[in-house]
Amino acid sequence: MKTILRRTAVAAAVVLTVGLIGAPAAFAHGEHEHGGGGGRTILSAEVAGSLTTDQKLFGTVAPGGADWVIDNGEARLRRDGRVDVRVEGLVLTSTGANPVMQLSASVACNGAVVATTAVVPFSATGDAKIHATVTLPQRCIAPVVLLNPRGNPAVFIGVTGTEG
Template sequence: MRTTRTIRALTTSAALALAVGAFAAAPAFADGTPSGGHVLLNARLVGSMPAPDSPVVAGINPGAAPWVNGPSRVRVRQGGNITVQIRGLVIPPPRGTGVNPIASVVATLVCGQQAAASTAPFALSAAGDGSTRDVIAVPRHCDDPVVLIQPAGNRAVYIASTTEDKRSHAGHGN
């Protein structure tokens, strides 16, 4: 009889400990993600065109050459985790050679027409391929989030973004 009570008490204690642990961990996983918070932005990247076809964003001009790209995406979480995958970001002929001339870029988060934070520079191959996973400082309130891809050596322009420009994107592979 004494063994049965001991086992029952241990089983009840273990179940209670598991329940308390689950409730304590619930806020960390409330949005279904283990870290980084809610998804703030999950969008495709589009190569920029010279103004006025691509907009000025937060006082940052589109590059002077037309850029095209293959399937490219960016995801930013409220907690600051940012993932960028760029494929085939190049200047096409006749203005370019179809090769990317920029060795490294940064991804800059813009919130409500204000540049908020940038990733560390990351490599972009001659074929226009590159990726990064980084953590940036996301403002508590980020209205109308946009991500710009900028040459690491020239933050006055962007060469790709998550904004829509005035041209049709059909046939650009993104």
């Protein structure tokens, strides 16, 4: 009888230990959906340049007045509102240059723009980095990051997505 109880106790200890060891890894990787997760990434995507033929997004945000192309860009949005954007070579297709000296990022959730960052410097070669925190709604369904020339949230020259 003691042997059976001892084996049961050892088995329970092993199960408990494995459960405790595995749990922190799940929390650290953002796999736990409830009870915090403020730093959990909700969007990590490439950035594409806008085209004049692109449709208005969310019914109000129009593409820039010229076609834009990008060498490399990515945007990351976290549940706590942290926005990180890096673009390299976001320039006009026609000239290969960037005539805009300031850039901001707008975040859309649930089919509408909900926040816009402050402007950052935007180089003539089309390079910029945005690190900001915005306020997101309680639920942010289908998040999108838009890049706005001169901080104008009604126009986008870059958007999360891929070019064909």
